[in-house]
């Protein structure tokens with residue numbers, strides 16, 4: 001038999017299956033979806049078996065060395081998915097396969113030095129020979145590091161054939177095992193042994209008495225460490241094992257990151273709106289029909305309960321469900337809602353788990369020990385065999401798109417998988433992406449609307465504060481008078497406040513602090529980006545460049561400023577203005593340590609603080625009854641990012657943050673501080689008017705030719721030599737222009753705002769198109785032609801439908 005194997009080298013020339021002979025010893029063992037070690041070139045590599053066949057067109061085939069898995073790690077569906085993904089996002093197939101598996105299963109390659117001719121080595125270099133006699137596993141990289149003086153001699157010995165270099169492939173995945181003791185003797189036999197032992201074997205006697213006391217010996221088993229904890233001697237147990245009276249077994253164990261018992265919750269009585277939204281989802285499941293639902297529900301409308309009750313039906317049908325949640329809202333609060341309803345049937349996958357924990361959660365899925373997975377982006381690849389439902393909460397979140405290879409969007413993968421499994425996908429959000437809402441409008445997706453909060457609780461009332469006005473009145477603080485008054489009021493009433501400061505995007509744009517003007521590109525309607533090194537303003541899209549104006553082009557004031565307020569500064573100011581307030585600050589600095597994110601949120605939930613001050617990580621998923629005030633310190637910070645999605649992101653963020661207020665019995669209030677209070681993204685968010693925002697934004701996208709009306713492709717090049725990357729960028733732009741149709745537009749090449757990363761210079765080209773059949777073949781050709789391997793070479797990456805254009 002012959003196996004087709006994708007080699008674990010993510011490079012274009014290797015991006016095809018290679019044929020390998022299955023040796024007799026592995027006949028019937030090797031199966032598609034397994035990982036194998038194979039000789040490749042002069043090394044050994046890990047590979048994925050995708051197909052078995054009888055004949056090969058090649059005459060001389062190398063044989064597979066060994067099998068890494070006892071069962072396939074990729075199902076047939078995932079193998080097909082990997083091929084599809086590789087084609088549609090232009091990545092090597094093996095990269096797609098790897099993305100589907102937990103990191104612990106990535107192969108680790110180690111080079112070791114092997115002695116081929118010990119006698120010859122002794123003659124040629126006796127010192128070296130005795131060195132290797134004392135070194136058990138001479139690992140190449142370690143020898144290079146600590147015995148560099150030997151390198152020359154080792155190299156000579158390799159040339160002469162007495163030494164050689166071997167590549168070891170190591171599977172990093174480890175299964176945690178526990179030693180379990182059972183009894184293989186009768187009580188009678190144990191008593192006999194007890195009588196035989198002399199008095200010095202006191203500990204063995206104790207152990208025997210312990211087992212004799214057990215009511216049912218044949219079904220007894222216990223981890224050895226539990227017995228030791230109960231006072232038995234490990235030594236004595238081992239002796240009894242040796243005598244054949246006890247039996248020792250290694251049992252696999254799952255590491256459990258959520259050990260605490262969870263209180264079971266029951267399905268809630270649905271509101272009318274919830275029931276109306278749930279019905280078509282259930283119907284689609286009953287009919288085994290693939291449909292995509294967009295569940296557009298205002299914050300606090302009870303979307304999660306709809307998810308829970310849909311999953312319940314999935315379980316009744318003996319099928320399985322995937323729930324995707326953005327990494328930052330995958331808080332214990334969120335996890336508990338699923339564990340509380342479905343208990344041990346839920347696996348959780350997120351970046352906070354250790355490698356081993358992630359691997360075990362993955363194994364629970366593969367071994368069908370769980371039926372539901374709640375996880376971040378990569379959980380979309382959960383190896384369930386009978387998917388019945390995929391839910392993507394906060395579907396508008398840009399983190400569902402992976403920013404590096406493979407650049408997949410979890411939403412696209414979800415829809416593709418659900419099609420194969422004939423099951424529905426539910427996309428949920430209070431602020432759907434324009435793409436998804438447009439599809440729902442065109443009835444590609446089915447729209448489910450929840451317009452009210454649960455139990456008719458009102459949405460919070462929102463006040464917009466004009467920061468320019470505050471400035472004019474001489475208030476230079478980050479807090480407007482109104483916001484400060486309201487925070488004080490909450491302090492008095494013993495209620496809580498959430499203050500939100502978006503730091504991302506600061507100081508990349510220049511704004512006039514007296515009139516709010518931001519300098520834009522005359523050709524693209526995009527804010528210009530400040531380049532520190534040249535002290536100039538540039539357009540990301542078309543390359544337009546100008547100097548930073550000394551005075552504001554609109555009002556002539558000299559208050560043109562870069563933005564630089566951070567959470568720390570705000571915290572200091574809070575301490576000065578309200579010394580009695582207890583503040584919890586949450587940002588990248590205070591949440592770096594594992595578990596600190598949860599800890600801070602728990603403290604806030606336990607009302608150990610009055611104010612929660614944070615960045616985007618507090619915008620989502622929080623549900624605290626005492627929060628009655630939310631303040632957005634500067635709503636514009638995202639608005640002027642040089643990104644056509646800037647307004648959309650601003651609208652989403654303001655809506656999400658506002659949604660944290662007044663979710664329970666106490667009514668909520670929101671203060672939005674802004675330098676551009678009449679921007680539609682700010683006004684519509686304040687009015688909770690998604691549809692109005694959608695209309696205005698779509699008009700603008702249409703006018704300027706941005707998605708969802710057009711598709712974008714971003715081609716990025718990097719090279720250590722600025723001249724080389726410039727030449728390649730020009731050639732690629734020329735190929736695009738010559739091979740794509742006239743209606744497709746090609747922008748660039750331009751230098752992106754970050755022009756150099758890790759000493760590699762960057763260039764970008766952008767393609768904007770509506771229908772372009774030649775696109776994928778041309779992009780393939782570009783990759784084949786320009787992509788080089790090796791460190792100091794040209795790197796080309798292609799991002800279809802990029803979410804960030806930085």
Ligand SMILES: Nc1ncnc2c1ncn2[C@@H]1O[C@H](COP(=O)(O)OP(=O)(O)OP(=O)(O)O)[C@@H](O)[C@H]1O
Nearest residue numbers: 268269270271299300301302303304305430454659
């Ligand atoms: N049918 C119901 N009856 C009573 N309470 C409910 C019902 N459905 C949901 N709730 C409660 O209402 C609150 C808000 O629900 P949930 O968090 O699911 O809203 P959401 O739509 O997901 O909001 P967000 O988009 O802001 O995260 C929760 O505390 C939830 O327990």
Ligand SMILES: [Zn+2]
Nearest residue numbers: 512515552555
């Ligand atoms: Zn101005």
Ligand SMILES: [Zn+2]
Nearest residue numbers: 521524539542
């Ligand atoms: Zn421009």
